[in-house]
Amino acid sequence: MPNQRPAPAMTPTAPILEVAAGVIHDREGRILIAKRPAHLHQGDLWEFPGGKLEPGETAAEALRRELREELDIDAEAAMPLIDLRHDYPDRRVRLSVWRVERFTGTPKGLQGQPIRWVRPDELPHFDFPAANRPIITAARLPDHYAILDGDGLAGLKTRLDRLVATGISMIQLRAKGLEARDFAALVDYTVPLCRRSGIRLLLNAAPELARNSGADGVHLTAARLLALDARPLDAPFWVAASCHNAAELRHAERVGVDFAVLSPVRPTASHPGAEPLGWDVFADWVDRVALPVYALGGLLPADVGEAKRRGAQGIAGIRGFLEGFAPQ
Numbered sequence: 001m002p003n004q005r006p007a008p009a010m011t012p013t014a015p016i017l018e019v020a021a022g023v024i025h026d027r028e029g030r031i032l033i034a035k036r037p038a039h040l041h042q043g044d045l046w047e048f049p050g051g052k053l054e055p056g057e058t059a060a061e062a063l064r065r066e067l068r069e070e071l072d073i074d075a076e077a078a079m080p081l082i083d084l085r086h087d088y089p090d091r092r093v094r095l096s097v098w099r100v101e102r103f104t105g106t107p108k109g110l111q112g113q114p115i116r117w118v119r120p121d122e123l124p125h126f127d128f129p130a131a132n133r134p135i136i137t138a139a140r141l142p143d144h145y146a147i148l149d150g151d152g153l154a155g156l157k158t159r160l161d162r163l164v165a166t167g168i169s170m171i172q173l174r175a176k177g178l179e180a181r182d183f184a185a186l187v188d189y190t191v192p193l194c195r196r197s198g199i200r201l202l203l204n205a206a207p208e209l210a211r212n213s214g215a216d217g218v219h220l221t222a223a224r225l226l227a228l229d230a231r232p233l234d235a236p237f238w239v240a241a242s243c244h245n246a247a248e249l250r251h252a253e254r255v256g257v258d259f260a261v262l263s264p265v266r267p268t269a270s271h272p273g274a275e276p277l278g279w280d281v282f283a284d285w286v287d288r289v290a291l292p293v294y295a296l297g298g299l300l301p302a303d304v305g306e307a308k309r310r311g312a313q314g315i316a317g318i319r320g321f322l323e324g325f326a327p328q
């Protein structure tokens, strides 16, 4: 006779609740948040509007229906932002989160829920359910992440000036080929320039150097990442990491980095020996972590749509990317 003990409230095989939610933008770049009614799961916390998929519905269909039911708006353009799994003590969820770029109608809390428009960088000041941390990070991140790399201080400065002129909003200063003194000079040149231009700057260097230089955070090499078991800098500093396989991504998630860069997706001139992952492997690995992940390696700005459909936050790039990114 099989053992007839009742199943515990939550088992590893409990069904996963499929949920679609929207990070809705207005024309000024603000984001809509709503307060969950007190009696619901994770009640009294702020959320991104949305809800459970009905049988037979896709996430995109559920999103449109939920936004009509909860806010009385019609989503006209939405792109995947981040997909993640989260286990609460009493329920397992998969959140499929979309960036809603365009909608018709005026949002109102049709179920009596308070709603607010907030700037992306204000999101960390609100209390959200635990699953939302990577969503908030994703909502604050751009879809292009430029990596400044190459040799020669003078050439790098010129490249940086060009990069700033393209309107890029986040840069990693890598410049591996520079000696320490030249790297320090480049940092001194870059920090005030990025600050003036409203560009988020991450240094690919020791975390203490990033902290003391006036940069916004650190970008960890895979080697630095693997040597850590906790974030080297607390928020509001940003911590990002380079990853090349599923184990490194998992480690990045455990350490609590804000986002990762996974490479190489395609063959690339900067790492000719490295075996490209291809989009299928990229998507599979990204799906296993609750982290925003940029795709890197042989990509051009035109690849950003494909990258997002494959679960990426967007694309990162060094050389070809920068030239292609420049709108002029």
Ligand SMILES: Nc1nc2c([nH]c(=O)n2[C@@H]2O[C@H](COP(=O)(O)OP(=O)(O)OP(=O)(O)O)[C@@H](O)[C@H]2O)c(=O)[nH]1
Binding pocket: 017, 019, 020, 021, 040, 041, 042, 046, 047, 048, 049, 050, 051, 052, 053, 066, 091, 093, 095, 129, 130, 131, 132
């Ligand atoms: N909508 C939404 N749900 C979230 C977020 N974060 C998060 O953990 N969840 C969880 O996802 C699940 C589904 O949310 P929901 O309560 O909105 O579902 P629903 O609109 O279909 O509500 P209903 O049960 O009244 O039909 C809940 O367990 C909720 O706690 C979020 O940002 N937005």
Ligand SMILES: [Mg+2]
Binding pocket: 049, 050, 051, 052, 066, 070
């Ligand atoms: Mg809901």
